[in-house]
Amino acid sequence: MDLVLVGISHRTAPIELRERLSFPADELAECLLSLCEMENVDEAVIISTCNRTELVASGPAGRGLSKIVARFMAEDRKVPESELHPVLYRYHSWEAVNHLFRVTASLDSMVLGEPQITGQVKEAYHAACDAGVCGPMLNRLFHKTFQVAKRVRTETKIAENAVSVSYAGVELARRIFGKLEGKEALLIGAGEMAELAVEHLLSAGLAKITIANRTHERAAKLASRFGGYAIGWGDIDSELQHADIVISSAAAPHYVLNHERLESVMRARRYRPLFLIDLGVPRNIDPDCAEAEGCYVYDLDDLEGVVEENKKSRYAEAKAAELIIDAETEEFENYLNGLRVVPTIVSLRKRFDEIRIAEIDRVIARLDGLEDEHRERIEYLTTALVNKILHEPIAALKKAEADGDGAEVTQIVRRLFALDDKDVPTLKEIKGEKK
């Protein structure tokens, strides 16, 4: 049994090529069926996101499965193989397992530890299950993959801490206020990053957003977009008494808020905590404002510093995650290795059974008037005999595989009993027999 993973990602291919190689969700079922109709492809899952397209497939060993899958990818997406091959990676057996574990645990993502990829892999797996192209091998592999991803998330801190400036603001606000439900924010000016921060804050449960801009029309436009209120530039002080979070990104040549002004505001608000995020360049908020009781001032550099620290922390956690993945890969590799001797065992049993049946037929033909009961006894006796004879060789094969001599011993057994590759039934054949 062979297991392969063939694909491209943001690490190997540019966005233009990734776009051409992606499988749209509405075509996925059809593509999966086409892939599994190809010779020697028993099971398949297609993972297609904006950053990667990866095809995981299993089929009989030694029949060029990765080439078949790569050819399918090129033909189905109508990308010349000459263009695809330089950016394509192919993993076999344990390497495929290791890569899938890493991808699903978000160790191979553009933003390390981002949570979306696990959900995307789950969707890909469910799509394959719905299309009926997931068999015992990939079912086991993907269930293990999700377990590993969960383990990485719970046992390491890879997904903790914000890694974008706009989200770092939300994280800091939570350190001050805990839950953001019911909190109010004041947006001074309207830079792009400030808008992004407001979006994050609103999704975190912010109750009210007020926008102050020198151009009232612009403030009103933004207010309608965020479901907030627009106020005049002169009303900032009165609004500061109610707000919990201030995001400033005005294009002003001097400080919009200075220490004295904020001191009086803080007195009026009885020193209730105020979180000020200064995203303006040049800065809008006097750094001395941080001296005021209850004021927490973060400028762009501070937020970028927080993000950098968080990234470093995620990279440090990635080492622990890699250890978990390596251990889990080894465990799955043992399972895969165990599967390698299965075809030989199946062939061996088949060969002995053929001999048994042929001999019974020959003997019974000579014995006239044999009763059914006696015939059943002969069947029982010969089956038991074959099982006893095969017990030791099969145990020896399994032991050899566990000891790492599987390939050699398998070859000897195949030669001794003249077992041919064509004796081994494929999953498709087994399924066909069942039908």
Next chain:
Amino acid sequence: MLYLLALHAFLVAAVLYITFVVNARDGLLRWAGWFSLAGFALDSLGLVDAHVSGGSTLGPAGMFYSMMAWSTVGFFHLLVWKKKVDVLGVIVLPLAVLFNSLALLSTSDVVTPTTPPIWVSLHVAVTTWGEALFALAAASGTIYVYQDWRLRNKQIHGSQYLPDLQTLDALGLTLIRWGFFLLTLGVGSGVAAALVFDRPQLLSDPISMVFKVTWGLYLALLLIRAAGRIGGRRSAILNIGSFTLALVAMVTTFLMAGGVMHAADKVVG
């Protein structure tokens, strides 16, 4: 023996809580919690044993410190159960170690009776519980000051285990309010007893004076806070200062003069 075992359990828990602040691994917190609960259980057994046998060699001051350790750790676990503020253990458990050590240092050969009338037990209990809640409020204030310092100095990394400032501030205020309520009952019951039993000298007993001063301190703190004249950080600093002052005064007074149990004995006598 039980108090000594409790002291060891509290000591291990304190070390684990402090290690957790340096290396925020959940396992440390879990073990610290178990050791702390084990210490609490041993302390409880010690107190039950003292009451069942009718006397203790800890002495009045020792009994008070032991009650303080028991109440502080007990209330702490109630808080952890309700609010998930395990990190307070980094202050609470060293305090429990201090109280239990002071209790063991107060041991003498003389067995002090531990079966006073019910009203004396209640008076001592509410006073101790009030002080224990102030200890927890001070722990909350200390964590607040630390979190505030980290946020002001942009040291965000590695402090996810710290509760947010608003939670700490609200928790500190609630603890002070309840502590003040209980101490009011404690001080009030002491004054009432002195008047009912016609023992005016108890009103000027050194340890009861310490509790009255503590009561006054926290009343002032609550009034300043209600007037909105200070923010969370200054309130936390005042809170820590008040408790430190009360603790130092209490220990000094117990060293120099008898104690509340002694005073109670005088009333009973």
